[in-house]
Amino acid sequence: MIEKHGGNIFKLAQKAGRRPEDICDFSANINPLGSPEAMRRVIISGISSLVHYPDPDCVGLIQAFAKRYGPAPEEIIAGNGSTEILYLLPRVIGASRAVVPVPSYADYTTAARLGNLPVEKFPLQEENGFALDLAALAGALRPSDLVILGQPNNPTGLLCDPDGLRNLAAIFPQTTFVMDESFLAFTAGTQSLIIDRPSNVIVLMSLTKFFAIPGLRLGLAVAEREIIAGLQKILPPWSVNALAQAVGVAAMQDMDFAARSRNFVAQERRWLQEKLENIPGLKVYPGCANFLLVRINRSDLDAPKLAAALLSDGIAIRICGNFDGLDHHYFRMAVRTREDNQRFLAALGSALGEKAKLHHPKKRAKTLMIQGTGSSAGKSVLVSALCRILLQDGYRVAPFKAQNMSLNSFVTRDGREMGRAQAVQALAAKIDPDVRMNPVLLKPSGNMGSQVIIRGKPVGQMDFRNYLAFRPHPFDAVKEDFDLLCSEYDAVILEGAGSPAEINLKKNDIVNMNMALYARSPVLLAGDIDRGGVYASFIGTMEVFSEAERKLVAGFLVNRFRGDITFLAAAHEFLEVWTGRKVLGVIPYLSRLDLPEEDSVAFKEGLNEASAPAENAVVVAVIDLPHISNFTDFDALRIEPDVCVKVVRSVEDTGNPDAVILPGSKNVMADLTFLKETGLARKILELAGNGKTEIIGICGGFQMLGSLIADPAGIESPRESAREALGLLPVVTRLFPEKILRRIKAKHLPSGLDLYGYEIHHGRTAAGNLQPCIRTDQGDIIGLEAKEGRIWGTYLHGLFDADAFRRWLIDRLRLRRGWPACGEIRAVYDLEPAFERLAAAVRESVNMKVIYKIMGLL
Numbered sequence: 123m124i125e126k127h128g129g130n131i132f133k134l135a136q137k138a139g140r141r142p143e144d145i146c147d148f149s150a151n152i153n154p155l156g157s158p159e160a161m162r163r164v165i166i167s168g169i170s171s172l173v174h175y176p177d178p179d180c181v182g183l184i185q186a187f188a189k190r191y192g193p194a195p196e197e198i199i200a201g202n203g204s205t206e207i208l209y210l211l212p213r214v215i216g217a218s219r220a221v222v223p224v225p226s227y228a229d230y231t232t233a234a235r236l237g238n239l240p241v242e243k244f245p246l247q248e249e250n251g252f253a254l255d256l257a258a259l260a261g262a263l264r265p266s267d268l269v270i271l272g273q274p275n276n277p278t279g280l281l282c283d284p285d286g287l288r289n290l291a292a293i294f295p296q297t298t299f300v301m302d303e304s305f306l307a308f309t310a311g312t313q314s315l316i317i318d319r320p321s322n323v324i325v326l327m328s329l330t331k332f333f334a335i336p337g338l339r340l341g342l343a344v345a346e347r348e349i350i351a352g353l354q355k356i357l358p359p360w361s362v363n364a365l366a367q368a369v370g371v372a373a374m375q376d377m378d379f380a381a382r383s384r385n386f387v388a389q390e391r392r393w394l395q396e397k398l399e400n401i402p403g404l405k406v407y408p409g410c411a412n413f414l415l416v417r418i419n420r421s422d423l424d425a426p427k428l429a430a431a432l433l434s435d436g437i438a439i440r441i442c443g444n445f446d447g448l449d450h451h452y453f454r455m456a457v458r459t460r461e462d463n464q465r466f467l468a469a470l471g472s473a474l475g476e477k478a479k480l481h482h483p484k485k486r487a488k489t490l491m492i493q494g495t496g497s498s499a500g501k502s503v504l505v506s507a508l509c510r511i512l513l514q515d516g517y518r519v520a521p522f523k524a525q526n527m528s529l530n531s532f533v534t535r536d537g538r539e540m541g542r543a544q545a546v547q548a549l550a551a552k553i554d555p556d557v558r559m560n561p562v563l564l565k566p567s568g569n570m571g572s573q574v575i576i577r578g579k580p581v582g583q584m585d586f587r588n589y590l591a592f593r594p595h596p597f598d599a600v601k602e603d604f605d606l607l608c609s610e611y612d613a614v615i616l617e618g619a620g621s622p623a624e625i626n627l628k629k630n631d632i633v634n635m636n637m638a639l640y641a642r643s644p645v646l647l648a649g650d651i652d653r654g655g656v657y658a659s660f661i662g663t664m665e666v667f668s669e670a671e672r673k674l675v676a677g678f679l680v681n682r683f684r685g686d687i688t689f690l691a692a693a694h695e696f697l698e699v700w701t702g703r704k705v706l707g708v709i710p711y712l713s714r715l716d717l718p719e720e721d722s723v724a725f726k727e728g729l730n731e732a733s734a735p736a737e738n739a740v741v742v743a744v745i746d747l748p749h750i751s752n753f754t755d756f757d758a759l760r761i762e763p764d765v766c767v768k769v770v771r772s773v774e775d776t777g778n779p780d781a782v783i784l785p786g787s788k789n790v791m792a793d794l795t796f797l798k799e800t801g802l803a804r805k806i807l808e809l810a811g812n813g814k815t816e817i818i819g820i821c822g823g824f825q826m827l828g829s830l831i832a833d834p835a836g837i838e839s840p841r842e843s844a845r846e847a848l849g850l851l852p853v854v855t856r857l858f859p860e861k862i863l864r865r866i867k868a869k870h871l872p873s874g875l876d877l878y879g880y881e882i883h884h885g886r887t888a889a890g891n892l893q894p895c896i897r898t899d900q901g902d903i904i905g906l907e908a909k910e911g912r913i914w915g916t917y918l919h920g921l922f923d924a925d926a927f928r929r930w931l932i933d934r935l936r937l938r939r940g941w942p943a944c945g946e947i948r949a950v951y952d953l954e955p956a957f958e959r960l961a962a963a964v965r966e967s968v969n970m971k972v973i974y975k976i977m978g979l980l
Contacts, residue, residue, distance in 0.1 A: 148455040149440040151413045153334040156669035158379040168368045176364035186374035204328035204341025212237020214352035217268035224446035230270040252278040265296035277454040279409015291320040304328035305411040340366045425453040431473035487608040488977040489643035493618035495659035500681040502543040507964035509551040521547035523617040524600040525562040525633040529751035533880035538578020558603035597632045623666040635671045644676040652682040676976045677706035707968025716956040718754035740935040743770045743779035749789040758922045758951040773801045780935040781816040784823025791839035824915030828853040855887040875927045879920030
């Protein structure tokens with residue numbers, strides 16, 4: 123049996139043996155962009171009003187409609203969908219018969235017959251493409267007729283010239299014309315008949331299709347006041363509920379959504395029409411709405427058979443055999459998103475056989491995105507874990523983060539800069555770090571500005587406003603690099619940043635939901651339960667999302683849980699009821715991951731401080747600079763059993779350590795000011811003169827050990843061109859716009875040991891008469907020392923990762939203390955065991971089978 127209408131998702135799902143949400147519904151002509159973002163907010167805020175009856179006169183809605191389209195409020199009526207008004211019209215119009223061009227919406231005829239009007243069907247000719255011939259229609263009309271037309275028509279999608287319709291109404295002033303403009307909003311450039319409406323024309327407008335609210339129901343009509351008054355007398359009281367009225371008011375004000383929808387539908391309709399027209403055995407009738415009418419010209423197939431085959435793949439189309447003038451060879455399909463349209467074409471190819479030359483998208487990596495309810499929710503670590511798990515299961519996988527804001531960076535083999543977190547994730551996947559995994563890196567240098575690095579190269583210093591206006595837009599590079607990765611790997615695991623629910627940033631955000639929408643990637647939302655409020659954060663984040671964004675969220679991950687997981691059952695049940703999504707994993711609190719952190723949050727919170735052994739431990743104090751960068755340089759020191767790494771923020775914290783490390787800085791001038799204002803500069807000079815403490819400077823810290831730092835180009839400090847430094851090394855550093863970025867192998871000259879790492883700096887520091895302590899294999903001096911090695915600095919990041927050198931340095935500190943040197947490596951800095959432990963913990967804690975299904979790998 124052919125359904126009277128499309129969109130009966132429940133019956134379709136029952137036939138397909140699937141859940142309703144698993145049906146890709148091409149049978150209902152609903153806006154493929156879904157509802158405007160404001161709809162959810164309007165509905166939620168309107169829930170409290172449901173204790174009252176709705177406004178029976180829909181005053182607010184009618185005023186908003188009048189403001190947008192121009193008619194007087196007395197000429198407007200609202201109903202529970204435009205069909206409700208259509209069914210009432212024959213009862214208030216003194217017509218002798220109804221004239222309905224066919225094929226058209228079946229309820230035109232039904233409404234007339236229920237109003238006791240005989241129906242004269244005016245056939246649209248297939249040989250003319252079902253276009254309405256207004257002259258021929260005029261020849262069939264009588265003065266007292268009720269003519270019902272679709273503008274554009276359903277199912278053909280064809281428009282009539284508005285001026286031609288006005289002329290026809292003028293020729294037949296005693297005839298009433300009902301113009302159903304339910305799909306007119308999808309078309310571009312065609313004027314509504316509401317504008318300069320003849321008195322004998324009634325315009326119906328449905329908000330259901332364009333604003334994607336078929337489950338809410340809302341329609342309006344514009345007519346002469348006498349007709350509106352007649353409709354009001356027979357319209358059921360409170361026909362339009364309070365939520366529908368509120369949504370309608372919001373819809374009338376959302377002009378941006380209307381423009382985006384028209385442009386999107388026009389583009390996708392053209393694309394889909396072109397693909398279908400290239401298929402032998404199909405005839406496509408070009409229309410102007412958000413659907414297409416298609417005829418099957420094959421002896422071995424008709425629309426019911428095709429519909430059954432497609433439904434087995436979870437795709438529904440509208441069989442058009444019950445439209446007057448059409449038969450079982452016709453079907454209608456909505457225009458949906460590109461992903462849905464590609465899915466339809468793939469299923470159509472299977473149903474039609476290999477004879478059809480269909481669109482077959484190129485092989486593309488399966489994707490999954492990890493977003494968080496906020497910063498430090500564990501996104502980076504979870505991406506590392508998933509990269510290693512997929513690798514273990516035989517997939518070639520790559521990480522991807524569109525935009526990273528971090529001072530902790532990494533230099534690739536080809537001398538480009540990327541976020542260190544993505545470099546670590548690449549190591550988890552056992553692939554070489556590649557800037558395409560992090561196309562945009564922002565390195566904050568103050569409260570308002572950041573150095574912008576695109577595809578591994580700095581392009582300038584910008585504040586947020588200038589960054590948004592930057593051309594070419596960074597998102598262009600992001601999308602291109604993402605597509606390249608997807609063409610080379612089996613899977614790509616994407617990472618978001620911060621919170622995707624920051625409403626002041628969402629529109630221009632290129633790293634969270636806008637990236638997920640472009641990638642068409644399912645999203646898992648992660649939250650840190652150890653910080654508290656995780657379930658409220660899950661729900662709040664979902665409520666901020668648009669419908670298109672919500673659709674991408676496949677589930678939740680509860681991270682850093684301590685305790686009995688059974689106590690979470692009630693919360694998980696509540697979360698699923700509220701959001702319709704399940705918790706797919708509860709990851710335990712992993713206290714010692716032994717992996718580099720993405721940013722300095724954990725470092726600054728003291729989470730990376732190691733507790734000192736009871737005795738015989740040398741103390742290494744790391745100065746916590748406000749603009750600290752590459753803080754992971756010191757991770758390897760933390761694994762040594764006879765080292766206590768101490769994060770120092772004040773003179774009182776400092777004590778009398780065996781070594782003080784001045785780390786890298788993204789704003790050396792500002793951090794020098796910090797050292798002097800807090801008294802830490804004085805304390806460092808005091809320790810340098812005691813003959814016991816070793817002072818070490820890394821990159822920016824190396825520059826601070828010198829006598830002067832000059833920044834004539836304003837690279838890091840636009841208001842200062844030069845600044846006196848600590849004066850512990852008699853060297854001068856100048857900052858230049860061109861950044862040095864390179865991976866290097868070097869030699870530590872005092873020990874003779876090999877070092878590996880990278881340089882990443884704007885400064886050029888002259889050696890002067892100082893003793894070099896580190897030299898690259900190419901002969902460049904990148905480390906200088908004084909006071910018999912007690913004061914030294916280098917531009918080499920990652921030097922402490924070398925196990926032999928790290929032990930040599932620790933033993934030197936021990937000997938200065940009067941303790942014996944160990945003389946052998948006691949700890950190996952190797953991330954592999956950490957990756958394996960992390961993968962094992964996450965695999966045990968999450969439902970990987972479900973995740974693989976979400977990704978399309980199962």
